[in-house]
Structure formats: structure tokens, C-alpha cells
Amino acid sequence: MPAEPPTSEPTPSPFLEAARGGCPDRVPIWFQRQAGRSLPEYRAVRGSGSITEAILQPELAAEITLQPVRRYGVDAAVLFSDIVTPVHAIGVDIDVVPGIGPVVEQPFRSRADLGRLRPLDPEADTPYVLETIKAVISATDVPLIGFAGAPFTVASYLIEGRPSRTYGATKALMLGDEALWFDLMEALGDLAIASIRSQVNAGARAVQLFDSWAGALTPAHYRRYVLPTSQRVFAELADLNVPRVHFGVGTGELLGLFAEAGADMIGVDWRVPLSEARKRVGGLPVQGNLDPAVVLAGVEPTLAEAREVLGQAGPGGAHVFNLGHGVLPETNPEVLEALVEFVHAEGRTIAEAGLTADGTGDTSNGS
């Protein structure tokens, strides 16, 4: 389905401007996993069902998506969904179990399992996702970010059967049966492409590919086993003409390869200072990178660290402020409120001043 032409000129967006390499008047900010358990209004509407069930209800999912936009005044909404939604929709026995994460009843281990991955027909398989998007965009001018899981990260859930610290089964399959691995990557790449295209056609104005666990790979393995598929995904999304963000955790050694994959903006976790990350991604816009655990320490440490992040990002824009990973469930929303206010009010000034002589972003002269 081709993208429908917009019926009116979209509202200018600092997020979209920065993601395209521009320098908006204020530093845009949103939070990965901003919708969810950290918000009391989320817990109030969610009830007792699983996340997977909530995603199936467009009215509820749209409300959850909008909650953080209302509370925080962030510069982007992010679809309340999950990176396993498409595989779930085509019949894989996967559920998001509270306190654990995605769990697959029968993990993928052999070629026969490929048969369980039929192509996604987004209108038929995930109508609820598209309805959620339409409900969200009719309710807010803030751009909505759609997303999908990258093939490696989704494969790791399918193969391990549950979140892993070592990705042992995934790597064993990758190195032990290359032909099967690349077939699996292709099928999951197709899923990501189909899902993201449908989300943009429904109204998402930016997309993010989550390769959350790619940082578990050596650079050589990433280059051989993951990069080609991620390159294809981004290439096949280019004609959508929306900013494409590429994110992973612990990707310090992979940032150059992430840039090669073809995204418009690279998400960076807190382990790499943004001044260094900017070099590694060859000048692409960057998104990040406050450690989400810092927020647990309260307003004062959070704003001090935010100042550091802004100073590291430096002048010229092309930076979207975010956490280096998702909001932790135990986060106090009031700290994030203060953080948004701070970044909006002072972010551009701090970033333009850049790093001070002592190598930090502290431009406060002791105040």
C-alpha cells in the first residue's frame, strides 16, 4: 500500500529536524519505553492482562502511547507495542511474560522451524497496530515513532526461548549453520520491513529499528552475520522518507558498522560519550545517552548528568536527547518531568557551549 499524501502540512517538529541532521531551536527529547510501568496512569488503565493482550486493544494502546506525551511534553510519541508483535501475529507461540520478557514455548533450533515464519500481511495480521497508530495521530501533533525488532535481536528471542545473558544458542546456530542463519535473517528482515512500512503508511513519522542485543557480538561477527540484513532493511525503507533510527545496547565497537547499515540517526547507550560516538558514526545524528539508572538517583544527579550529555553532544544540533536504554520500571516520573523541562529550557545553550576545558559539559561556573 503506498503512503497516503498528507492532508495538511505537518506541524514542525524539533525531533524530526534533529533526526534529519538539523539544529532545532530546542534540543528534542523523548524516552525509550516512556509508556509503561513507570507511570501510575499506565498501571491504572492496564488491568491484569499481559502486555501482548493490551497491544491488541487499539483504544487502550493509543491511550498508553499518549500518556507520556501528555505528562512529560516529550517531542515524540512511541507506539505502545513490542518488538515481538509481528512474530506473535503470524502465529509464533511467543508471549511477553511480566518480570521475564519474551518467552517462546518452542524455541527455534532447526530448518523445520523456518516454516513457522510466514510473511506478515500487516493489514490482516496486525490491524490493531494500524488502528492504534491512527488513533494516536488523530490525538496529537507530536510525531509518532513506529518500530520493529532487528532480525538479530528477534532471532535471539526465538532461538534462546527467553531473554539470555550469553546468546549461546543463537551464536551456536549462527556459526554452526550459516545457511539456516541467513534464511532466518531474511525472513525476519522481511517481517521488519513489512511491519515498519505499514506503520508509516498508517501515520508514523519516524521509525526505529531495535537491535538491542547486537552488542553481544564481535565486530567481525556483526559484519558477517547481521550487517547485510540490516542494510537491506534500511534500504527497503528509504523511499518512505521518514527518519530511520538504529539502536542497540553495548554497541561501542559496532557504531561504525551501525552507521554503515544505513540509518539516518544512531542511538547510543551511556557507555560511549557522545563526543566519541559522533566520530564513530561518521557525523550522523545521534540519539541518547543518559544512563537510565542515573534517573533513579533523583533530580539533582540526573540534571548534572544531563548537562554532561548535552556538553558531549556539542554544538550544531543533530542530537535527540534520550536515555541510553529504556526507562526502568522503578523510575520516578517526576524526575523525568524535571529532565524534560531542563533539556528544553537549557539544552541548546549547554550544547552550543560544548565541553569545557575540564572535559565535562559543566558550564555552570560552580552555580
Place this chain on the structure above:
Amino acid sequence: MPAEPPTSEPTPSPFLEAARGGCPDRVPIWFQRQAGRSLPEYRAVRGSGSITEAILQPELAAEITLQPVRRYGVDAAVLFSDIVTPVHAIGVDIDVVPGIGPVVEQPFRSRADLGRLRPLDPEADTPYVLETIKAVISATDVPLIGFAGAPFTVASYLIEGRPSRTYGATKALMLGDEALWFDLMEALGDLAIASIRSQVNAGARAVQLFDSWAGALTPAHYRRYVLPTSQRVFAELADLNVPRVHFGVGTGELLGLFAEAGADMIGVDWRVPLSEARKRVGGLPVQGNLDPAVVLAGVEPTLAEAREVLGQAGPGGAHVFNLGHGVLPETNPEVLEALVEFVHAEGRTIAEAGLTADGTGDTSNGS
């Protein structure tokens, strides 16, 4: 207690030579967590008690320590113990729970908890550790590596109460109460120093400080909150005149700071190629760095990857081959046997040839 003078000249050791920056005839190799669940002979002797209970039995712990030395012919033994042994020995309610890891019944959260950390008297508190060491060194000429947990990593267990993916409580305390944090670091640094000194006095010929989870920190936080204590630990161990190894996972951005901490050799995980790691540690000897998950793929992929690691390590020695983290429990010991044989037989030749023109360590000319 001062170190006892050796009664005879110790056997020459490729491991000790490489750890001191030399170039032994063969590339030395051992495996982190080489003693343990991956070995059938371990499962045969362990019985049903917890790891903590097994550590208390010197005869059993010495046997478990020696098993991989016999099976693999590795160049070092590593004490069968745990990084939480000293805190357990001084009365902290910590246990190593199978399938989970260290669990603390009452996590540390306030200044009152400091009172639970009295100084370690190794002879009185951990006589079983010292007896295990004596039993091991009387049974093998291979050098025994003693170890301790680094203050940050042990603190993370005490504060989180169990293994964590986010270290949220740890970082909240670190940033929220600096005075308490530094007092905790000092107490845990004292424990590490006392434990390691006693292990060397009992006969350990090298030591490793495990800061396994320091890679969760930003470089700025590591420098401020962790480095000073780790520097003190290494400085206070200098007079022991044994190689001091410093290891952590995901420390790519911290390798320069790890080198500043004062160790003689730096352990590197698989995320950073050793050629790059060598630059970051300023020429210190390096230990690593085969991804332990690769071993699950079987002999052929394992030896191919080992060739890459050796090529990346390059000529001139000062490299101890190891996995980038511990042996995974599901590892097939036969693959590690083949790996030891390969590294011993071909490692020096491959390393001296260094990287080939295509940037890999493959010097096999297609054979």
C-alpha cells in the same frame, strides 16, 4: 603474615612469563571458570550441596581446582572459590544460588549496613581457602591463580541483592550518597587486599581482580567512583611480586582506565579485537578473548575463531589465551581440549604471522 620464601626454584611457566610481558615458546592458555559445571568429573564429585558449601571443603575444592588442569593441560589452575567468599566469611548473608548467582538476603542500602563489613582475618575466616591452595600447589607445578572480586562488582551484589541487568540500586546509591559509596568501596577494597595477600602467602603465583560488571558504568563514573579504590588495591598488592590481572566484561571504553588502575595484565572480552585492546591498554599484556558462546558451535568454528584471536594478538607474546568470560555450563569439554591443543601447537606461529592483509588472522592460504 609475610610470604614464605620458596623452598625450591619454581617451575618455569609460560603463563607467568606472558603475564609479565615476555614471549614464551608456546602461547599459554587457561579458561575462566574452567573448573565447574561443564565438566562431568565435577558433577560427579560435587553432590547436592551449594557451591558455597563446596568451597568450605579443602579436599573437594582442591580436587575441583585440579580437574581442568588434568583434563585440558592448561597453563594455570584457578582456585575453585567465588568472588563473594570473603564477604560470606565475615558473616554477610550471601549465598550462590544455582541458576541465579549470588543472592543477599538483606541487600545493603544505608550507612547502618556498613557495620556488617568487618575486616577479614584470612587465617581465621577463610582457613579452608588457604588449605585448598596448599593442597593444590602440592599436587601440581602449574601456577595457581588466586582472585578476589573488585569492590564495584562485589558492591553491586550486596546492593542489588542478586545479579542485575541494570545496576539501578547500585548506581542510585553511588550517585545519591557519595560518602557512603566511598566508605563501602574502602571496606570492600580492604577485603580484596586481605584475601589476595593471604592467597599469595599460601602459594598462589598470580592473582586476578574480577571487576566483572564495571562495564556497566560510563567512563566518567568509573574514573570517579571506582578507579581510585582499584588503584589502591593493586598498589597494596605490588610487593607480592606476582602478576596481577584485571578483568571485566564489556569494558571496551574502560580499557585505558583499567590500565591506569595498575595491573600487570588486562583481561579483555570478545567485543574488542585484541589488536585494538592492546592500543587501549598502552602495551600491557592482554588476556583473552574468545567468545565463550563460540565454543558451543563445535570444534571447527572454535578453532577458526581462535586463529582470529591469535592473529589479532599479534607477534611478541604478552598474550595469554583465554575466553572473554567464563566457560558456559553447557560447554562440551572436548571442544576446549581441542582448543588447548591447537593453541599450544600452532598459537605462536599464528601470532607471530599476525594479521593478514584482509584484516583477519587467517594465514592458512585457503587450506
